[in-house]
Amino acid sequence: MNGxxxxxxxxxxxxxxxxxxxxxxxxxxxxxxxxPWDTRPKKCLLPGAAEIMxxxxxxxxxxxxxxxxxxxxxxxxxxxxxxxxxxxKDLGFSKKKFATGEYYLEAWYSALEDTLTSPxxxxxxxxxxxxxxxxxxxxxxxxxxxxxxxxxxxxxGGGVAGTVSPEAWSIYRRKLKEADxxxxxxxxxxxxxxxxxxxxxxxxxQDSELKSVREGLLxxxxxxxxxxxxxxxxxxxxxxxxxxxxxxxxDRIARLAYEKSKPREGASLYPxxxxxxxxxxxxxxxxxxxxxxxxxxxxxxxxxxxxxxxxEIWESYAKxxxxxxxxxxxxxxxxxxxxxxxDRSAAPADPCREFAFRAT
Numbered sequence: 001m002n003g004x005x006x007x008x009x010x011x012x013x014x015x016x017x018x019x020x021x022x023x024x025x026x027x028x029x030x031x032x033x034x035x036p037w038d039t040r041p042k043k044c045l046l047p048g049a050a051e052i053m054x055x056x057x058x059x060x061x062x063x064x065x066x067x068x069x070x071x072x073x074x075x076x077x078x079x080x081x082x083x084x085x086x087x088x089k090d091l092g093f094s095k096k097k098f099a100t101g102e103y104y105l106e107a108w109y110s111a112l113e114d115t116l117t118s119p120x121x122x123x124x125x126x127x128x129x130x131x132x133x134x135x136x137x138x139x140x141x142x143x144x145x146x147x148x149x150x151x152x153x154x155x156x157g158g159g160v161a162g163t164v165s166p167e168a169w170s171i172y173r174r175k176l177k178e179a180d181x182x183x184x185x186x187x188x189x190x191x192x193x194x195x196x197x198x199x200x201x202x203x204x205x206q207d208s209e210l211k212s213v214r215e216g217l218l219x220x221x222x223x224x225x226x227x228x229x230x231x232x233x234x235x236x237x238x239x240x241x242x243x244x245x246x247x248x249x250x251d252r253i254a255r256l257a258y259e260k261s262k263p264r265e266g267a268s269l270y271p272x273x274x275x276x277x278x279x280x281x282x283x284x285x286x287x288x289x290x291x292x293x294x295x296x297x298x299x300x301x302x303x304x305x306x307x308x309x310x311x312e313i314w315e316s317y318a319k320x321x322x323x324x325x326x327x328x329x330x331x332x333x334x335x336x337x338x339x340x341x342x343d344r345s346a347a348p349a350d351p352c353r354e355f356a357f358r359a360t
Contacts (some may be wrong), residue, residue, distance in 0.1 A: 035071070040057055073115055077115055088108070092108050101272065106229075112139070112143065117150030124147070136190075137187060148176075148182060194231065229272045229273055230276065233277050251291060254270055268306065293326070314340070330355060
């Protein structure tokens with residue numbers, strides 16, 4: 001063991017660690033670039049240090065779906081390619097799940113979708129650097145496709161169809177096809193990722209020329225990722241009446257989510273898939289749909305058994321119960337939410353709470 005290793009060993013022993021010979025030599029590796037929220041001492045960034053000095057170096061980079069998504073959005077907007085690629089490696093191919101049921105890669109892709117579809121100079125530079133660094137591997141092609149998809153919607157705008165100019169429609173359709181072509185050029189490994197199917201489905205439901213491939217994409221994607229809720233909810237959103245669909249088709253897809261995930265999740269994905277379409281956009285209430293309320297309540301109980309919800313999720317399900325005028329269920333779900341809520345500061349009067357807790 002050379003002198004520098006002895007000095008390093010002495011420093012770590014003073015810090016309360018006990019290293020083997022091989023662990024000491026591992027410290028010669030370059031420490032990982034820290035994420036911006038990582039304020040631990042620099043010694044904690046050395047390979048193996050977190051396992052050796054747990055009391056001093058403990059850190060959970062990805063504590064919850066909500067916090068992880070927020071952190072990842074911050075990373076992508078910041079434009080630091082090294083950190084974005086580190087996060088891709090940490091999350092982008094993981095099948096681990098948060099306590100609330102979402103995949104780690106779901107948070108990763110959600111952050112990419114939110115940021116890369118609103119491109120600016122820094123975002124373009126990030127994706128160019130990503131492509132130079134990774135070629136067509138990993139999420140490089142998905143990132144390129146998200147840029148093109150964002151450009152499509154930048155041209156179209158968020159207004160109703162009648163407010164869109166012919167030139168804007170032309171750009172929108174052209175950029176959708178460009179995004180789809182980029183996804184098709186991705187390597188086979190990328191084409192097995194749930195986010196690849198999510199973006200392919202989103203494009204297919206907006207391009208009328210791709211109508212014939214929608215069902216096949218949904219089937220193949222959910223065969224590979226049967227518990228990945230966004231695949232179902234994307235298809236459900238574009239099956240709403242506002243997009244020319246029907247509530248019967250929306251419920252058919254929700255039941256598909258239930259059937260494919262039932263061996264592992266019970267009925268959990270039935271309410272979970274409905275929750276996501278209302279979290280995004282729907283000019284309707286749950287009472288307007290043809291939802292099976294009995295199956296929905298079974299799903300709530302399966303989620304409760306698995307501990308798969310936080311206070312906001314329970315509150316959103318309570319709103320479903322209020323819209324269905326099911327007072328006992330609304331009260332039960334709000335009580336579940338309140339048990340988990342840390343912030344109990346004053347809030348405006350809530351019609352759902354008034355309905356749920358009104359004396360009968």
